[in-house]
Amino acid sequence: xxxxxxxxxxxxxxxxxxxxxxxxxxxxxxxxxxNTSRGDAYADPRLAQEDDLERVTRELTAAGVPHSMxxxxxxxxxxxxxxxxxxxxxxxxxVIGIRHxxxxxxxxxxxxxxxxxxxxxxPVLAVKAG
Amino acid sequence: xxxxxxxxxxxxNVVTPMNLLxxxxxxxxxxxxxxxxxxxxxxxxxxxxxxxxxxxxxxxFIMFAGIFYGGMYGGSTTSILLNTPGxxxxxxxxxxGNKMAKAGRAAQALATAAIGSFVAGTIATLALVLVMPxxxxxxxxxxxxDYFAVMLLSFVAVTAVLGxxxxxxxxxxxxxxxxxxxxxxxxxxxxxxxxxxxQLADGIDVVVVAVGIFAVxxxxxxxxxxxxxSGEVIPVGQPWxxxxxxxxxxxxxxxxxxxxxxxxxLPAGGAEIPTFLSYATEKKxxxxxxxxxxxxxxxxxxxxxxxxxxxxxxxxxxLAIGLPTNATAAxxxxxxxxxxxxxxxLLFTRESGLVWTLIASLFIGNxxxxxxxxxLAPAWARLLRIPRPYLYxxxxxxxxxxxxxxxxxxxxxxxxxxxxxxGFGMRRFGLPILPLIVGVILGPRAELQGRRAxxxxxxxxxxxxxxxxxxxxxxxxxxxxxxxxxxxxxxRPLRGRLVTG
Numbered sequence: 079x080x081x082x083x084x085x086x087x088x089x090x091x092x093x094x095x096x097x098x099x100x101x102x103x104x105x106x107x108x109x110x111x112x113n114t115s116r117g118d119a120y121a122d123p124r125l126a127q128e129d130d131l132e133r134v135t136r137e138l139t140a141a142g143v144p145h146s147m148x149x150x151x152x153x154x155x156x157x158x159x160x161x162x163x164x165x166x167x168x169x170x171x172x173v174i175g176i177r178h179x180x181x182x183x184x185x186x187x188x189x190x191x192x193x194x195x196x197x198x199x200x201p202v203l204a205v206k207a208g
Numbered sequence: 209x210x211x212x213x214x215x216x217x218x219x220x221n222v223v224t225p226m227n228l229l230x231x232x233x234x235x236x237x238x239x240x241x242x243x244x245x246x247x248x249x250x251x252x253x254x255x256x257x258x259x260x261x262x263x264x265x266x267x268x269f270i271m272f273a274g275i276f277y278g279g280m281y282g283g284s285t286t287s288i289l290l291n292t293p294g295x296x297x298x299x300x301x302x303x304x305g306n307k308m309a310k311a312g313r314a315a316q317a318l319a320t321a322a323i324g325s326f327v328a329g330t331i332a333t334l335a336l337v338l339v340m341p342x343x344x345x346x347x348x349x350x351x352x353x354d355y356f357a358v359m360l361l362s363f364v365a366v367t368a369v370l371g372x373x374x375x376x377x378x379x380x381x382x383x384x385x386x387x388x389x390x391x392x393x394x395x396x397x398x399x400x401x402x403x404x405x406x407q408l409a410d411g412i413d414v415v416v417v418a419v420g421i422f423a424v425x426x427x428x429x430x431x432x433x434x435x436x437x438s439g440e441v442i443p444v445g446q447p448w449x450x451x452x453x454x455x456x457x458x459x460x461x462x463x464x465x466x467x468x469x470x471x472x473x474l475p476a477g478g479a480e481i482p483t484f485l486s487y488a489t490e491k492k493x494x495x496x497x498x499x500x501x502x503x504x505x506x507x508x509x510x511x512x513x514x515x516x517x518x519x520x521x522x523x524x525x526x527l528a529i530g531l532p533t534n535a536t537a538a539x540x541x542x543x544x545x546x547x548x549x550x551x552x553x554l555l556f557t558r559e560s561g562l563v564w565t566l567i568a569s570l571f572i573g574n575x576x577x578x579x580x581x582x583x584l585a586p587a588w589a590r591l592l593r594i595p596r597p598y599l600y601x602x603x604x605x606x607x608x609x610x611x612x613x614x615x616x617x618x619x620x621x622x623x624x625x626x627x628x629x630x631g632f633g634m635r636r637f638g639l640p641i642l643p644l645i646v647g648v649i650l651g652p653r654a655e656l657q658g659r660r661a662x663x664x665x666x667x668x669x670x671x672x673x674x675x676x677x678x679x680x681x682x683x684x685x686x687x688x689x690x691x692x693x694x695x696x697x698x699x700r701p702l703r704g705r706l707v708t709g
Binding site for chain 2 (some may be wrong): 116117118119120121122125127153
């Protein structure tokens with residue numbers, strides 16, 4: 079069994095990561111860090127850059143939790159990617175960060191968090207930043 | 209002095225609320241398309257051509273000029289913050305600009321680019337005012353054979369000097385000339401390349417060609433290459449410059465202006481060559497040579513000034529002779545024709561109000577761009593987060609609407625798609641786009657002048673050679689065409705002799 083964390087390089091992502099480490103220790107399971115982007119914009123702030131990934135690795139190593147990392151840029155939504163992983167692999171818990179969205183923003187861009195909460199077949203832990 | 213009076217009249221015309229609003233709209237759209245890689249001012253002007261049918265010509269051109277200038281500003285933002293040039297004219301800016309940004313000096317790089325663009329744009333527009341009257345006086349003295357020669361030179365220069373491959377350049381020009389031929393011949397009344405289709409009898413509308421090649425072609429190309437890793441936009445606060453930055457920037461700005469303006473006015477000018485020249489010069493002259501390659505502010509200031517100055521230079525041959533030297537000018541020329549205005553020396557006597565209002569709007573546009581870009585550069589960079597499918601869906605929508613609006617016949621939509629596929633094929637095989645557009649727009653006019661010259665001489669070929677101007681131009685054409693051979697048989701042996709001697 080694995081704890082999957084949906085990571086984004088922001089305070090929200092860091093909060094999710096910390097919660098995931100806590101859960102992994104408690105359950106004595108390894109962590110799988112997933113960072114995704116559709117890759118169709120010239121710049122995506124949610125795509126972790128190399129130094130972000132290094133920082134995550136350092137944090138996980140310092141916490142002493144066994145971990146692996148996956149960065150996926152395949153033109154799919156974060157929800158689709160995470161759902162696929164959960165269905166294919168043995169995931170016990172998905173940890174994501176959530177934040178307040180305006181109705182208009184949600185209407186136009188959709189909400190990845192909502193998609194994940196509703197679609198993923200295993201329990202989801204939703205964490206707020208700060 | 210008469211010009212100054214005309215220019216002041218122009219200012220009086222620009223400073224109406226409606227015209228200022230249109231100038232603001234133009235520079236805003238221009239900056240946006242400049243920021244976005246792959247979408248340039250040429251495509252945007254082509255897309256907006258049908259939208260401006262309802263406007264007065266003056267207002268339409270104020271907007272187009274704003275888009276043209278705005279594109280030059282916007283391109284630098286992407287170069288500096290993303291290391292992907294937003295426009296081909298800001299390729300050089302990315303070299304030092306992105307290094308500066310990575311070293312935490314993005315604010316200074318953006319500031320020197322924006323202020324340098326303003327300084328160069330203003331000086332070059334002043335130069336445009338001064339240079340225009342003599343050029344127009346010269347252009348009036350030209351006859352049909354001279355015009356024919358000038359256009360031939362333009363064809364040759366655009367294909368042979370720019371781009372990496374002459375064969376590809378000429379292939380592209382040939383396609384353009386063929387598209388320009390379609391329709392009923394105005395002299396003999398014969399149908400040419402219409403394949404018996406009545407819809408083709410009037411020729412293919414330039415708007416459909418430009419929109420098809422630029423917009424649909426680019427959209428198909430992006431759709432075929434969508435998956436790639438997104439870059440990182442370097443976060444930046446308010447752009448500003450310290451005293452040291454000012455000291456190191458002002459000379460490169462002025463030198464960049466000197467490079468940019470004349471190259472913009474040459475038939476094979478464009479903004480790319482002067483930016484490279486400016487970069488090389490700054491590298492040579494700099495007191496901080498060790499910084500080049502690691503983020504030297506001179507390497508941003510010079511090229512950014514050069515590309516804006518070249519934009520002003522481009523307008524000299526476009527307004528005075530009706531000769532486009534880059535893709536945006538070519539599409540703007542098509543816009544003149546749409547309004548039934550004949551660009552060329554007579555433009556200044558017949559449409560004096562339009563021309564001077566346009567030139568005055570360049571000064572205003574430059575000021576607006578400085579205000580719009582200096583504090584807001586980080587906000588513009590957010591445009592890069594828009595997923596490309598959304599962006600290109602919008603472009604295809606505008607393209608389709610525009611192509612249909614020209615003649616309101618469904619046939620044009622098939623034509624648009626065909627030309628879009630052609631544009632895709634050209635990108636796939638590395639054919640440059642500019643020769644095609646120049647061929648489509650200048651081809652029929654070159655034919656008109658050439659035939660006029662031949663009619664005057666009763667069909668004798670010597671009619672194509674007018675005064676000394678056409679001799680000079682034909683000599684230039686021969687040199688350009690034979691340059692590879694000259695380089696091989698004359699320059700290289702000479703150099704060899706010098707080395708051994």
